[in-house]
Amino acid sequence: MMCIEYVADKATRAPLPEAANISRRIAQRCEAKGLLVRPLGSLDIMSPPLIFTRAQSDFLVDTLREAIIEVGDELGREGYLS
Numbered sequence: 021m022m023c024i025e026y027v028a029d030k031a032t033r034a035p036l037p038e039a040a041n042i043s044r045r046i047a048q049r050c051e052a053k054g055l056l057v058r059p060l061g062s063l064d065i066m067s068p069p070l071i072f073t074r075a076q077s078d079f080l081v082d083t084l085r086e087a088i089i090e091v092g093d094e095l096g097r098e099g100y101l102s
Contacts, residue, residue, distance in 0.1 A: 021065060021066070021067050022065070022066045022067075022068070023064065023066070023083070024063065024064045024066075024088075025044045025062055025063050026043060026046075026062045026063075027062070028101065033063065035062055036062060036095075036100055037063055037095075037100065038082075040098075040100045042060040042091060042095065042100075043059035043060065043061065043062055043063055043064045043094075044065055045091045045094070046059070046062070046084075046087045046088055046091050047059040048063055048086045049070055049087035049090055049091060050064075050084060051094045053083045053086065053087065054079075054083070055079070055080060055082070055083040055084065055087075064073075066084075068078065068080065069082050081087075
C-alpha cells in the first residue's frame with residue numbers, strides 16, 4: 021500500500037480546508053486517466069498488485085503527478101493555495 025498526504029504548507033504541515041476536497045478531486049482526475057486511488061481525508065491511498073512492473077510504476081507516478089498538478093492549479097485559482 022502507498023499513500024500521498026496533501027498539506028497546504030510543507031514546512032508546518034498545515035492541512036488544506038476540507039472544502040478544498042483535494043484528495044477526492046485528485047482521485048477523480050486519476051480515475052478519468054485510468055488509475056484508481058482511494059481518497060480518505062487529505063490522503064490518496066493506492067494498493068498496487070504485489071507484482072508491479074516498471075511500466076505500471078511509471079504509469080502510476082506519471083498519472084498521479086499530472087492529476088496533482090491539474091488540481092493544484094485549480095485550487096490556486098480558487099484561492100486555496102498561494
